[in-house]
Amino acid sequence: MNALHELKEKFRPIIAGFVADDVSKTDAMLAMIRPAGDAKHGDFQANFAMPMGKQTGQSPRAVAETVLQQCNLSGICQTVDIAGPGFINLKLDDDWIKRQLKSALADSRLAVDSVTNARNYIVDYSSPNVAKPMHVGHIRSTVIGDALTRILNFVGHCAKSDNHLGDWGTQFGMILYGYKHFRDQEAFDSDTIGELSRLYRLVRKLIDYHGARIKLVVLETALAELETQQSDLKQKQSESQEKSAVKKIKKEISQIEKRINDAAEKLQKATTAIDAVENDSELSLLAAAHPEIGTAVLLETAKLHAGDQENRDLWTTFLPICKQDMQTIYDRLDVEFDMALGESFYNDTLGAIVDELEAKGFARESDGAMCVFLDGFETPMIIRKKDGAFLYSTTDLATIKYRMDNFDADACLYVVDHRQHEHFEKLFAVAALWGYDEAELKHVSFGTVMGKDGKPFQTRSGDTVGLAGLLNEAEKRAADIARELNEGIEADELKENARVVGIGSLKYADLSQNRASDYTFDYEKMLALKGNTAAYLQYGYARVQGILRKVEVDPRPLRDAPVEFEFETEIERALAVQLLRFEEALSDVLIDYKPNLLCNYLFDLGQTFFKFYDQCSLKDTQSETLKHSRVQLCDLTARTIKTGLALLGIGVLDQM
RNA sequence: GCCCCCAUAGCUCAACUGGAUAGAGCAGCCGCCUUCUAAGCGGCAGGUUGUAGGUUCGAGUCCUACUGGGGGUACCA
Known part of the structure; x- marks a missing residue:
């Protein structure tokens, strides 16, 4: 309804x-x-x-x-x-409202109608690179994609989630190289994932070091040149008389200053990468011993792709371990995928796809690379590198074909960072050329996670914040509050409470924002438990349960045999109307795939409920029928919150 | 250089895609626990929606220019 x-x-x-x-x-x-x-x-x-x-x-x-x-x-x-x-x-009309409430009461779906135009959706989200530790940047795609999948299915669409793992890229070359040259066998045996992650970071550091060494001179001369230009312009500015000329020079100076800042920043990064190695005698030795590590890593990747037995064997050994490690995160987040077809899954089909596009005249060679040139784009989409290797654009095309052929998809949603905007524009354009122009291909983009300095988020050390650590902290904070408010709470209950509230609030912090906005990572905000948070809604739910326990009315029999609703106060009617808006909120979400609209709705519902709670004490309600009417409102509120939160991948508790 | 996003209260964000007096949460101040759990509620304060124009009955939302921030831009994903 x-x-x-x-x-x-x-x-x-x-x-x-x-x-x-x-x-x-x-x-x-x-x-x-x-x-x-x-x-x-x-x-x-x-x-x-x-x-x-x-x-x-x-x-x-x-x-x-x-x-x-x-x-x-x-x-x-x-x-x-x-x-x-x-x-x-x-x-x-009040009577109309009451009739609708009754039908919602009797319906496990709260009278939310199924859509009449059900579609097949594939929702592509999370998609981390395996073998790199998951970080805070991954959480946004994961929770938004998961919520959208749940909502689509709830309203009657058929949505399948797919974790398009990066399991075939250069990072495996790094790990392979690291494994062959730097591994600590003892550590590998006892803590495989930890050792793999150490190897990844080590190789990364060495590559960055050599890259920075090469770039250093270029960067320094570029910076010096810019500084000369700057002082020349300043000279000109002081000599110039004419107003308009001065203005023009000023503008040029400010542009130069911007470029100087950029250059200085790049130089700073390079210096940091160099210092990180040179200030460490052990690393310096390794760097000196592996001067060609960058190309060597690419070679390892190429060998893997070409079917080199040793590398394939190592890959088959590493992959399940890496996946298992990610799975622990997904389990904690309560996120499931219908499939996790990574890039490697499509490996065997890529050559044929490039051939097909070439045969049909869509792709041609340019500078040795196979390219699709598109109207309106400065650069082509490269689908095969000049060294013969394929790119993620090739894999993405293969993925579209697979999804159309096997799932008859009406729509594919790509829940990916907005920095890939142009990639997807090109991808969709090529797919349309190729004949896949019927389905809705949609880049559900979201803003970058920024640090407090206004730059994409990084910690001081340059490593992004680990996801596991963030989850731990979220649970710890929720546990601290729960312990404080519930003396003598059982250990098991405390743990469950902390998990549901902590993880829920973390997810909600992400979901409640318009996905388009860049988001400033704020530890305190992500982990907040007061105000517009999951904890607030969970608390509302728990309080309903508290009321029901206190007044000793079982709401369940009332669902099929309700008493007549009574709106004794304005707030009861307001709560009723708000309850009836649930379906509206869900359909708003799906107009442009914005889960924050469901958060907005639930928060409004929560606020209305707490006002009702304040003004309408059930315990003191004398009339039995009015009391039961209020129980029914409470029951509907709790079930709407529970269902709404469940659609966001967030749980509830009977007591907090 | 070209292209794409963004700019709203001290801070972090909303605003149902053009509707009536721009709303929340933090932070601040004042109240409310002998009354169904204070992870809550009520109140105060906080705004020329970056700037200047334009479109129209009506603009935070659309158009133009500018300022400032972020991102992308031929073989990384």
Whole structure:
């Protein structure tokens, strides 16, 4: 049941008459029926009279009156008013609300209708590179993708999640090289994943070192050149008389300064990479002994791809271990995938795909590389390097083909950082050329995780914050509060409480933000348990359970045999209306795949509930029927919170 | 150079895709636990939505220019 939808259908035939049955115009007008911005204007408002008045040359108020004369809203609306320039304010009928509440009460889906146009979705998210430790940057894709998959399935679509693991890239070359040259066998035997991760970081450091050494001179001369230019310009500025010329020079100076800052930053990075090795005698020796490590690593990767037995064997040994390590994180996050087809899965199909694109005339060789040139793009999409190796663009194309052929996908969502915007634009353009132009291919992008300095997030050491550590800290903080508030809480219960609240709040912190915004990583905010957090909603849920325990009314029999709802106070009606908006919130989420809209809804519901809680004591309610009506409201609130949080991948507790 | 995002309260973010008086949470101040769990509630304070124009009945939202920040830009993913 969706009140907004019902209202739109009531208005549809009348509006259609006004716009000569133009369906898209009708829909545009109906889209102007929306929840009231301010509760004192009613429950919903319709804003179509203004543009319609404009088009027909009538006054908007006259249009509104005509529409309302023809539209029979009795039964669903209690009052209908025209206000201001021509706003139509709609207030739902109490009896109608009560009927809807009853059907929600009796329904395990809370009367959320299944969509009529069910589609097959593939949701591609998380997709970490195996063999690199997962860091805080991975959590965003993981929780957003997981929430979208759950919501799509709940409303009746068929959504399959796919973890498109980076299990075939250069990082494996690093590990292979590290394993062959630097491994500590004892450590490898006792703590394999720790040793692999150490090897990865070690090789990374050495490559960065040599890279920085080569770049150093270039960077230094570039910086010096820029500084000369800067002083020249300053000279010119002081000599110049003309106002406009001075202004122009000033602008040039500020541009130069920006470039100087950039160059200085790069130089700083290079120096840091060099110092990290040279200040460490052991590392210096290793660096000196492996001058060609960069190309050697690429060679190891190439050998792996070419089917070299030793490297393949090592890969088959490492991969399950790495996957197992990631799985512990996914388990803690309660995230599951329907499939985890990594890049390696598509390896055997890549050659044929490149050949096909070439044969069809979409791809051609340029500078030795196989490229697809696209209108509107400066650079082509390279699908095979000049050394013969394939790229992730090739794999992504193979993935699209696989998903279309095997899952008959109507839509693929890629929950990936917005920095890959252009990659996906090209990918989708090539897919359309290739013939996959029916399905919706959508880059559900999200902002970068930034540090407090406004730069992409990194810790001082240059390593990004580990995900495991973040989860530990989240649970620890939740445990501290739970212990403080519940003296003598059992160890098991404390642990469960900390897990549900800590992890839930961490996820919610990510989900509650508009995914488009870059997000500033803030330890305190990520781990906050007060205000607009999962803990707030979980607390609301737990309090309902507390009430039900206290008043000793079992809500379950009331679900199928409810008493008549009574709105003794304004707040009870407000809570009721808010409860009926659940389906609306879910459909809002899916318009542009924004889970934060569900968070907004739940937080509003929570606030309304706490007001109700404050004003309507069930314990002191004398009338049995009123008490039961309130129990029913509580029951619906708890179930809506529980269901809503579950759709975000967050759990609830009976007691906190 | 070219292209893409972003700029909203001291801080971190919303604003249902053009609607009525721009909302929350932190942080600050004042209240509320002998009253169903204070991880809560009520109140105060905080804004020329980066700047300047434009479009229209109506703009944080759309267009233009500018300023500032981030990202991308031929063989990394």
